[in-house]
Amino acid sequence: MKRNLKVGIEVGVTIKDIAKIANVSHTTVSRALNNSPLIKENTKQKIIQIANQLNYSPDVHARSLVLQKSYTIGLFFTSISNGTSSSFLSETIKGVNTVINENYNLFIKGIQDIKDYSMITPKRFDGIILMSQSDIDNAFIYHVIEKKIPLVVLNRQIEERSVVNVLSNDQEGVYEAIQLFIKHGHRDIAIIEGTPHFKSAQERKEGYLKALMEYQLPILSEYMVKGNYNMESGYEGMKKLLSLDNYPTAVFCSNDDMAIGAMKAINEYGLMIPEDISIIGFDDIGFSEYTSPALTTVKRPIEEISIAGAEKLLQVMDAGNEEDGPIFLTTNLVRRHSVSDVKCNS
Numbered sequence: 001m002k003r004n005l006k007v008g009i010e011v012g013v014t015i016k017d018i019a020k021i022a023n024v025s026h027t028t029v030s031r032a033l034n035n036s037p038l039i040k041e042n043t044k045q046k047i048i049q050i051a052n053q054l055n056y057s058p059d060v061h062a063r064s065l066v067l068q069k070s071y072t073i074g075l076f077f078t079s080i081s082n083g084t085s086s087s088f089l090s091e092t093i094k095g096v097n098t099v100i101n102e103n104y105n106l107f108i109k110g111i112q113d114i115k116d117y118s119m120i121t122p123k124r125f126d127g128i129i130l131m132s133q134s135d136i137d138n139a140f141i142y143h144v145i146e147k148k149i150p151l152v153v154l155n156r157q158i159e160e161r162s163v164v165n166v167l168s169n170d171q172e173g174v175y176e177a178i179q180l181f182i183k184h185g186h187r188d189i190a191i192i193e194g195t196p197h198f199k200s201a202q203e204r205k206e207g208y209l210k211a212l213m214e215y216q217l218p219i220l221s222e223y224m225v226k227g228n229y230n231m232e233s234g235y236e237g238m239k240k241l242l243s244l245d246n247y248p249t250a251v252f253c254s255n256d257d258m259a260i261g262a263m264k265a266i267n268e269y270g271l272m273i274p275e276d277i278s279i280i281g282f283d284d285i286g287f288s289e290y291t292s293p294a295l296t297t298v299k300r301p302i303e304e305i306s307i308a309g310a311e312k313l314l315q316v317m318d319a320g321n322e323e324d325g326p327i328f329l330t331t332n333l334v335r336r337h338s339v340s341d342v343k344c345n346s
Helices: 002-011 015-022 026-033 041-053 060-067 086-099 135-146 170-183 199-214 231-242 256-268 286-290 302-319
Strands: 072-077 105-110 127-131 151-154 164-168 189-192 250-253 278-283 296-299 327-329 332-334
Touching (some): 015 026, 086 105, 127 135, 151 302, 164 302, 170 189, 170 199, 170 250, 250 256, 256 278
Parallel strands (some): 072 127, 127 151, 164 327, 189 250, 278 296
Antiparallel strands (some): 296 332
């Protein structure tokens, strides 16, 4: 027995090795290790004890063939290279990876990099999480639904009730940010927008416009500058605003990366934050607390959204979807030092 144990550990123990020692069929061993009710409890415990003694580790590939599972979960983004900041990407992956255990492989890809959806099949993916940033993802969503692959969509509200939807209320978060500017006496308030066609960019702009309209403040086209969710576009957008004869006293940036770029442009222009220009970002990435001054921002719980989405996906994979509607996680305005009262002479 001792010689068999030693050899088994060195060369890798198989189900057949366990079956031989337990004097049962390899089918019985497989069923016992998969907790089948067809196996008597004393036989099951005997087999599990032998497997533990042999340091048996299941062959995931072999199990996938038997159970018709891939043990792969797909994490897809609208795009990884265009308009997706590194902080957004890392927080999403971190959140999902917190929940997905070691029995699953995590496959990460941008939808825009997929030329043919034929590779998206139930044989390849046990479930899919989509961090959706644009309605151009709809074709991908309906392909996954058609293939009956369990699906959770994050970040963007969709109409399909059969799909679990987890997101934050970005519009309300931005509305609160603009309110803060207004409470500090600002009337000339600009926005550097996010990536065109991204739903989050549209939601945040709507929050900006809603606040200006409700407080009867002027809406100026030159105060609405296009960005691309990266630092460079924030920097260039801020330079456009500073080139105006009457540049704004407050600027909302649709994410923190652009806010950091905008702060660089303000400093180069010889102005002070917040004494000359107040600024608010969105997301509350790690760097926001360490900018100079520390950035006031709307915290969107990307990691928490991703954790909730991954947990829901595992539930759907196990028991199906109950169609309970979208799950909203709230944003939170984090007040730091980049907002102050407007100058009296501005």
